[in-house]
Amino acid sequence: MYNREQFFQHIYGDLKDKIYRLCLGFMGNTSDADDLFQEVLIKIWNNLNGFRKESSVNTWVYRITTNTALQAVNKINKSRIKHTNLIPNNLRAESNQTYETLQDENIKKLYKAISSLKEIDRIIIGLLLEDNSYKEIADITGISASNVGVRVNRIKKKLADKI
Template identity: 25%
Template sequence: MAVDANDPVASIPRDTQQSAEDQLHRHLAEGRYREAFEVLVAEYRDRIFTLAFGILRNEHTAEDMTQEILLRIWKGLPGYRRTASISTWVYAISRNVCFTELKRRAARATVSMSDPEIQDKVDSTVSSQMPGGELGHALDVQALLGKLPEHYRRVIVLFYLEDKSYNAVADMLGIPLGTVKTYLHRAKLEFLKLIRMEESRVNW
């Protein structure tokens, strides 16, 4: 069949006339995983980075997570089944990797309470934002925070010390927004009770 030189589509290689999804499925069906991965990277890399940055709000971390996501995708290609579209599959992997990173950062934030460099911030936070701040100022605030249940301690650290929003705390810990607010309220009440008890002990 002759090619019409005046037809711009006719001069385009056949692969490029297909959608990226079609190319991916064809390569995967033929077991050509490297070719499928190359198409996927060209089609989705920028979208993956945009999603990662939107969740993590840090360009360097988003770039690192983009590489991690692409690695997960490469390893997962042989096991991909067409129960979901490629885009849905890529999105699910991307979201899972990013939220796993958020939870890891949340865990690190909890550990960071023992860092003496943040003692001043802990004290000022208690004084300015938490009930009983004036009483707590002369006490070992870090030790008192350490007595809170871990789920309360994490929301206190992220919200007050890391300056995260309610929504960010919910995303990082993988819990509903309402639960974050409930934990913060209960944590402050529990913390105030600990301060009162410690104050009574000191003044005994």
């Protein structure tokens, strides 16, 4: 059995890339994704003793990641609403284009399109991109597997229209 540090290192080693991609999908830029990634890792560390093994480690980590991401997105949205009126109209569009280090133009478009989706749709597509099954996505999101399938088809159509 793992001690706390070994368990965390195991989770980090196996899931760090998936967690980061989910963070990037939610935030839409690397700077905010980096901050969110750190926050998620801190929450995982702080809650290691609370892992009850009722679900897989992947499911538990994805729940922490998505809940933390949703909280961060809500904070950002509240902040934007407060400060939007302070930014001149001609600068508003420029302030939202912060895809500094993403190399591929298609990936930029995809993440931008994903970040414009509703929260539940971002969660579902993010989990799908990480090769989770419909059942795993259903377990994480709390919706049925058949509903996940329907939503995935709708999300794909939305993304195709946006890209």
